Amino acid sequence: MADSPARGRLSRASVRVRTTAAAVVVVALALVVGAVALVWLLRASLTDGLETGAEQRADALAAQVEASGPPGVLGEDPDDTEDPDDTEDPEDLAEDVLEQVATDDGALVVATTGLPRGLPLDDGGERVADLPGRWVLATGDAEGPDGADYVVTVAVPAEEVDDSVAALVPLLALGLPAVLLVVGLTTWVVVGRALAPVERIRAEAEAVGGDALHRRVPVPPARDEVHRLAETLNRMLGRLEDSATRQRRFVADASHELRSPLASLRQTAEVARAHPGAMDEGELADATLEETLRMQRLVESLLVLTRADAGRRTTRVEVDLDDLALAEASRLRRAGAGGSGPVVDATGVVPVRVLGDPVALGQVVRNLVDNAARHAVAEVVLETGEEPGHAVLRVTDDGAGVPVEDRERVFERFVRLDEARSRDAGGSGLGLAIVQEIVRAHGGTVRVLEATGGGAALEVRLPR
Incomplete structure (x- = not known):
């Protein structure tokens, strides 16, 4: 004690x-x-x-x-x-x-x-x-x-x-304290010099805040543990800065996207109030319902991305990927039964099974099919298959395709390569971002390829 x-x-x-x-x-x-x-x-x-x-x-x-x-x-x-x-x-x-x-x-x-x-x-x-x-x-x-x-x-x-022996003992009695003094001073100086970069790193890290994530800690020239620590901290600060930047951009874009349907609803209400006879009840209800549904889809997409960012665990059960693809093909055919929609070709869908969340994977297939339907001229093709260690889902349209320089950017949030057409079709720029987040959570990848006959082919690869 x-x-x-x-x-x-x-x-x-x-x-x-x-x-x-x-x-x-x-x-x-x-x-x-x-x-x-x-x-x-x-x-x-x-x-x-x-x-x-x-x-x-x-x-x-x-x-x-x-x-x-x-x-x-x-x-x-x-x-x-x-x-x-x-x-x-x-x-x-x-x-x-x-x-x-x-x-x-x-x-x-x-x-x-x-x-x-x-x-x-x-x-x-x-x-x-x-x-x-x-x-x-x-x-x-x-x-x-x-x-x-x-x-x-x-x-x-x-x-x-x-x-x-008597002559040696006094020499040792004088020499040992001298050696200890030299050892102590040397250790003090060497450790002080070794820790000086750590103190500079600490001082710089102390100054880093939410509004100063662009700052980086100094990296000492020596290729030692402190050097690696400084590089690791700088990479961490870089990730934090990127995350904060994406978060701010996400909030700004979400606010902008939500403002549009809200402004439309307000405008419709103000017109109906100022001019009661200008719009009949059916037209007013249709306009309000359209903007409300648009805002609902946007909010639901934002919630999906928020859960994905929070790292929510997905349910792992056996999922028939071909069943999901055939169900979406049937839905798209029903939606275009009047002849206004593209032709849906699902002959390339073969049985393939993966482990994952059936609801989330269903949303992946739906988003890919809806994206292809918006950009297709006459045809949407759905295919599934197997490769060593992977299950493959491919959705192809015969539209204008995606330029090579934009094939990574299309998976960013609120990105539209054709702004006017996406808005008219009800797109929010979140569909492919949701696809990428869900596929990543399942350990897979998604990429944009050029279709054989023109257009774009979006390919999802999931571990079997």
């Missing part, structure tokens, strides 16, 4: 502070472990060297004993005239190599001049009685020329090891 405030403060710290702190802590732990390992390895290496030297001296002394017996004196300077029985100061012996020869039962035969007492006959300890510091002991067995068994012992002072 006591650490909670500290953790809370750390979590609120900036990325720069947290990254620097983490780098310093990790490097500090690594350096401490490395320093301890270095001291231990240095001590072990120097000690191993002393042990090797002591063993070599012990082997040499054992060889001497085996060759000629125990020597009379060990460690005596030939120029030294002092009494060999004199005992040296233990402090003076602290830097000497001490040797001795003893019998196998521990009786001392000969030892280094001045050695206060005999050395232990095993190498298990690091201390020698009456001598300061640590010592490295090495022992060996030897058989003299007289057949007697001897034990030779060599003691090497470990003062050099301790001095080397």
Whole structure:
């Protein structure tokens, strides 16, 4: 519980502070472990060297004993005239190599001049009685020329090891904080420079609003994660700008389209009110009904597009696409029974089945058929078929066709290539836009092709 405030403060710290702190802590732990390992390895290496030297001296002394017996004196300077029985100061012996020869039962035969007492006959300890510091002991067995068994012992002072380790520790104590300081400063600077583009991106994104979607965040030159982030944000802003532009255009176009039937209704009402006898009741009712139906179709189309924009899930059931096409062909024949409509050819309709929303797909077929009927001169052709992985619906008319440069634009909302004729026929410019939205929701595509005998062929491809 006591650490909670500290953790809370750390979590609120900036990325720069947290990254620097983490780098310093990790490097500090690594350096401490490395320093301890270095001291231990240095001590072990120097000690191993002393042990090797002591063993070599012990082997040499054992060889001497085996060759000629125990020597009379060990460690005596030939120029030294002092009494060999004199005992040296233990402090003076602290830097000497001490040797001795003893019998196998521990009786001392000969030892280094001045050695206060005999050395232990095993190498298990690091201390020698009456001598300061640590010592490295090495022992060996030897058989003299007289057949007697001897034990030779060599003691090497470990003062050099301790001095080397003692000299290294202060260097590490001074060097580690210096390294940590360099690491901390370097991390602080590097992270700050790395995050500088992020701060510029944040500041620019803060300024982007609904009325400033044209703005873009700066893209750093480095091809790193921040570069990709900036490009992603700019693409997102581009999509938002396009969506907002389409939304504003959609609202403006919808308002304009709704204003026309409303103005016509108002004009009819004003004429009937100002001149009661100018229009009979049947003519007034027909004019009002025509404009009301026109406005109803427009509102229904707008609702369909709104639901499509909201991403409404479509019902997925098995739908016979050929049945939908034949039903629309029958409807169009009935509408032109008086000879005023185009000839409907549905001989190319073959059985094909897809998964989708039957109501929505029915609206797709109806919109395509109505569009073809408005532009046809004499004939409308409906065809269905199968291709690998796809079901195909094609509606063809023998009209003027669609110019190549307009074959994408015809699917935009409120687009009419022949403004006057579309208005007269009751078109709102939303039929093909609705077709495209529904087909996309079903994972399919729709495109405009040039018919074989002239005119336009609208082809829908849906996954089977």
